[in-house]
Amino acid sequence: MENIRIYNTLSGKKEILTPLEPGHVKLYVCGITSYDYCHIGHARSALAFDMIVNYLRYRGYKVTYVRNFTDIDDKIITRAAEQNCSASELANRFIIEFYRDMDALGIDRPDVEPKATDHIEEMIELIEELVDKNMAYQSGNDVYYVVESFPEYGKLSRRNLDDMQAGARINVNEQKRHPMDFVLWKGSKPGEPTWDSPWGPGRPGWHIECSAMSRKYLGATFDIHGGGKDLIFPHHENEIAQSEGANDQPFVTTWIHHGFVTIRDEKMSKSLGNFLTIRDILDNYHPEVLRFFIFSTHYRNPLDFSETAMRDATGGLERLYKCIAAIENLKPTGDDKQQDRMVLPEKDREKILSLEKRFQESMDNDFNTARAQGIFFETAKILNRSVKLIAENPSTKDTILLKDCAVTLKKLANIMGLLRENATEYLSARKAMQIAGLDLDEEEINRLIEERNKCRAEKNWARSDEIRDELLSKNIVLKDDAAGTTWSVK
Incomplete structure (x- = not known):
């Protein structure tokens, strides 16, 4: 203080x-x-x-x-x-x-x-x-x-x-x-x-x-x-x-x-x-996108408005919401052997635990919101990596650590008026808006992804690739990782 x-x-x-x-x-x-x-x-x-x-x-x-x-x-x-x-x-x-x-x-x-x-x-x-x-x-x-x-x-x-x-x-x-x-x-x-x-x-x-x-x-x-x-x-x-x-x-x-x-x-x-x-x-933009854009530059510096900058702000805010949603959807394991096991690297754990301290150091320096946003993204990168690791190696202790960090991240972002929405609902609304101008709806996208997952399980790679290409032709990009398949609008 x-x-x-x-x-x-x-x-x-x-x-x-x-x-x-x-x-x-x-x-x-x-x-x-x-x-x-x-x-x-x-x-x-x-x-x-x-x-x-x-x-x-x-x-x-x-x-x-x-x-x-x-x-x-x-x-x-x-x-x-x-x-x-x-x-x-x-x-x-x-x-x-x-x-x-x-x-x-x-x-x-x-x-x-x-x-x-x-x-x-x-x-x-x-x-x-x-x-x-x-x-x-x-x-x-x-x-x-x-x-x-x-x-x-x-x-x-x-x-x-x-x-x-x-x-x-x-x-x-x-x-x-x-x-x-x-x-x-x-x-x-x-x-x-x-x-x-x-x-x-x-x-x-x-x-x-x-x-x-x-x-x-x-x-x-x-x-x-x-x-x-x-x-x-x-x-x-x-x-x-x-x-x-x-x-x-x-x-x-x-x-x-x-x-x-x-x-x-x-x-x-x-x-x-x-x-x-x-x-x-x-x-044209969610209020938090405007907030994100404004706080991406230090308050004393000039701020040049452009559609490109607002699109960047839209994408940046979405990345943070996706990180929060991924953590909130993590389920602690009930396996007794995994209760006390820790799978995250010590370096990542230290970064996660130091989030609030690093945020304060930035904001104590003349309310440097631009640097604070950078810390949010550094932390989100570690959290995303950790979510994948825990999905492959369940750990109750590390799951709790990530969930606590997500709560802290939201609390700190709220100071700038960011991450105040329910993450899953925000992302759903965002997706609905993105596909509003496309010739298919979210239900159809999810049906095709489910069909593709079945084809991959059956090693039907030809049909799997065909579905990916079909969605890509309609500007829907698929991403596969340990947690499953997600999609976004190109």
Whole structure:
């Protein structure tokens, strides 16, 4: 538990997780702006932090997980006008759609999910504190943060304020003292949602909401703040300035940022029109396939989506399920002579027994799910070999060892949301889907395999080969081993 190392964007290095309150991790993640359906980039964010929370709890930590909804901003107002509804109606509709997507992916709900519009009072209070400290000022009907009042501005993104000023432009209608000053409160425009404030009717700026809500639910200083790399600047940089300026204490100990999802190496975004919604993907793939694909790459690295990658993920997940099914179908022998006999090589037994330790070592190293998946496959290879060995040389003791390992493998994979299905049922459903487009059904395939097995027993090799070739011509591949004959779709 004390060995978990996390890459901290703020320091630029991996650091030992040391919660401010021993044993209790407080985590805040920036959630969606609810104006459209969620795409695979949103899925990566939600899945990454779902995995992190699951792992921390598995390692014995209490976790308080807060993820917000931005339910008021320019995009929401514009989209609501296009659809002839109120901003709140639009935002609430897409929050419901968000939950449908998250539930389809099997993602647990955070402990607290605050909406921006429910926390206007807290935002106004925080802005007033900044104004009182001369760290914010009113200009017309707007209120801006004074970036020059915070000497450490740029420390998260490693940007220099002078360089940023040189490249910035002030619009004619903006009355800012410094080009990089950012808005905390926006004066209302005709037809926009508004709230009363000391500076007149208006609505909060985007950055202030997370500072206010995280302070309310986690305190002025907390352990982990997360989001995508696109939020480092300006959003998270501005959160630091607001929160540390108002509270006079560090805002966040550790910053976690996940990489972008790309399509053909180009960042996926709604503005570029090259995005796939979560429901688009789930129309064609099992939710665990998407999870497997996302966790096959370390969360900080770019993730390039392709049909080839998804097919690979489908095959990889199926291999693990086949391994689990083979072990679950093993029957302990009742032969007294075989009760205590052990037939597995000591080297394989040691690998099987060390599965959880090796998994923890990978995940303790900045939640390295890609390496953890590699360990699953290394273990599955040993387990498959062991199943064949036990089929030829029954051993109750080793059968129990394999069954215990299968339980452990499922428990560890569940942290990533994998192997949650009944293995036999998953594989049956997968086979049914694979042969849906073929001109024969599973019953016919099994009948032909049974006939072939009979021919082989009678040494009728000609008819046996004929059946194999007939099935192969219909893209059904047979595999013979000590446990019997299995089939798959080519």
